[in-house]
Amino acid sequence: MKKINFRKMLMVAVAVALMMNMTACGSAASSTASSTAASTAASSTETVETDIGFPTKETITLVVPGKAGGGSDLGIRYYSEGLNRIYGLKTTVTNYDSNTVGHQTVAVAKPDGCTLTIATSALNIQYITGNAEVNPLEDFTLIAALQDNGFSTLAVPANAPYDDFAGFVEYAKAHPGELNAGMPAAGANTFLFGMLTQATGIELNKVECASESDRLTNLAGGFIDIGVVGVGNAQEYEKAGKLKVIGTVSSDGVVISQYPTELPDNYKTLQEQGYKDCYMMVHHYLLGPAGMDETMVKNMNAAMQAVVEDETVNKGISGIGNVPGWYNLEDSKAVQEAEFKQAVEIAKNLDMYVQG
Numbered sequence: 001m002k003k004i005n006f007r008k009m010l011m012v013a014v015a016v017a018l019m020m021n022m023t024a025c026g027s028a029a030s031s032t033a034s035s036t037a038a039s040t041a042a043s044s045t046e047t048v049e050t051d052i053g054f055p056t057k058e059t060i061t062l063v064v065p066g067k068a069g070g071g072s073d074l075g076i077r078y079y080s081e082g083l084n085r086i087y088g089l090k091t092t093v094t095n096y097d098s099n100t101v102g103h104q105t106v107a108v109a110k111p112d113g114c115t116l117t118i119a120t121s122a123l124n125i126q127y128i129t130g131n132a133e134v135n136p137l138e139d140f141t142l143i144a145a146l147q148d149n150g151f152s153t154l155a156v157p158a159n160a161p162y163d164d165f166a167g168f169v170e171y172a173k174a175h176p177g178e179l180n181a182g183m184p185a186a187g188a189n190t191f192l193f194g195m196l197t198q199a200t201g202i203e204l205n206k207v208e209c210a211s212e213s214d215r216l217t218n219l220a221g222g223f224i225d226i227g228v229v230g231v232g233n234a235q236e237y238e239k240a241g242k243l244k245v246i247g248t249v250s251s252d253g254v255v256i257s258q259y260p261t262e263l264p265d266n267y268k269t270l271q272e273q274g275y276k277d278c279y280m281m282v283h284h285y286l287l288g289p290a291g292m293d294e295t296m297v298k299n300m301n302a303a304m305q306a307v308v309e310d311e312t313v314n315k316g317i318s319g320i321g322n323v324p325g326w327y328n329l330e331d332s333k334a335v336q337e338a339e340f341k342q343a344v345e346i347a348k349n350l351d352m353y354v355q356g
Contacts, residue, residue, distance in 0.1 A: 052087055053299030055113050059090040063117040065102030068095050071320055075147065075284060076118050078316035082307040099123075100132050107139040111291040113300065120149060121188050121282045124343045129186055130354030137340060141292040142285060144304045145332035148323040149282035151248040151259060152192060153234040153267065155215075157222045158244050164266065165247040165273050168226065172202035182209030182224035186352065189228045192249060192280050194346040199277040219243045231259065231267070231321055250323070252279045260318040281339040284322070285332075301329050 054060060062080050064073045073095060080091045096102035099122050109115035119136075126132035134140075154165065162168045172179050181204040183189045190206075197204055207224050209215045215227035220242040228249075229237070237243045247270050248256060256268045270278035286304060288297075307313055308326040317324045327335055340356070347353040 051299060052303040053113065053296045054087065054089055054303060056089065058114050059092055061115045062091055062093050063102050063106050063115065064093060064095040065099035065117060065119055067097055072118060072120060074320050075317060075322065078313050079307060082310050082313040086306060086310060100126060103134045106287060107134050107289060109289045111141065111289040113288060113292065113296055116286060116288045118284050118286055120284055121339065121343060124340050125186065125188065125191060128343055128347045128354065128356040129352045131186065139290050140287040141290055141297055142332055142336055143288055143297055144286045144301045145327040145335040146284045146286060146308065147317050147325050148251045148254055150321040150323055151231055151250050152228045153231050153245055154226060154247050154249065155219055155229050155234050155243045155245055156226050157219055158241055165270055168246055169200050169202055176203040177205055179225040180205045180207045182207050182215045182218055182227035184210045188282060191343060191346045192228060194350040195280055196278060198346065198349045199275065247273055249278065249280050251281050254323060258323050281342055283335055283339060285336060298329060
């Protein structure tokens with residue numbers, strides 16, 4: 001019988017045990033390292049998301065309360081591109097032909113930052129006049145007040161017996177209720193004329209001209225005596241001798257030199273022409289559903305400053321005739337409340353006030 005070497009067997013057993021222990025320790029160390037790395041990565045991701053407020057993993061839907069090609073649509077697309085490029089966010093732009101439906105879609109969405117919109121005064125006007133139930137101040141979370149809507153050009157027929165706004169006011173006071181103002185039945189331009197009549201004490205006869213093309217045609221034909229048109233169309237039609245411009249309207253304190261290109265003196269704002277109360281607040285507001293987390297909103301607001309100040313975005317917003325801007329949360333709320341208050345006052349003066 002072969003003699004068993006117990007000492008050798010013991011040494012082999014100890015060696016095997018040591019090897020097994022080293023392997024186990026290596027696995028544990030590897031597992032711990034992986035866990036730490038994953039935790040660090042997760043922490044890093046959470047920090048980035050917390051810093052900018054916007055969701056970084058989900059696609060953000062930016063709702064346009066209107067058809068493609070309009071000012072709101074173009075503005076949202078510039079912001080969408082900026083959010084993609086600056087922060088690497090995933091965004092999609094969705095248009096709704098009805099701004100009422102667009103607003104409602106955002107109001108009833110989950111307050112997780114994944115469904116947002118950029119709205120203008122149409123949201124205020126629809127609610128105040130009772131044409132929509134979505135409350136701008138209660139059914140949304142205000143994230144930031146952004147750009148001013150720019151300049152609304154006041155155009156009159158080329159043969160009108162006045163060449164500036166002062167002459168128009170003087171003529172209107174001498175002929176109360178005789179001058180026809182082309183405007184929608186209820187809209188931003190309706191409120192703009194409500195502001196003008198309230199500030200100057202003139203009386204105008206309202207003629208429904210819902211679209212800008214209608215107003216341009218009626219101005220050129222002399223069928224209306226004043227209408228609001230875009231700066232670009234005003235320049236083109238004025239150059240062709242089909243109308244003349246007697247001024248522009250913008251927000252309080254905005255001057256015509258802030259327009260992207262130089263314009264002649266007859267395009268100066270009514271405030272520049274001495275009518276300090278003739279201004280119309282129309283800002284664009286980044287909104288989400290009511291109930292969004294306060295910290296998320298604060299960080300989203302701060303993140304939007306870099307987007308607005310980005311050269312490409314800023315140039316794009318200016319290119320559509322708007323005045324780029326960004327306000328912190330406190331100032332955004334003040335701007336929104338002031339604009340809403342002005343709309344309420346105008347609605348009451350127009351006998352169109354229902355709620356608010």
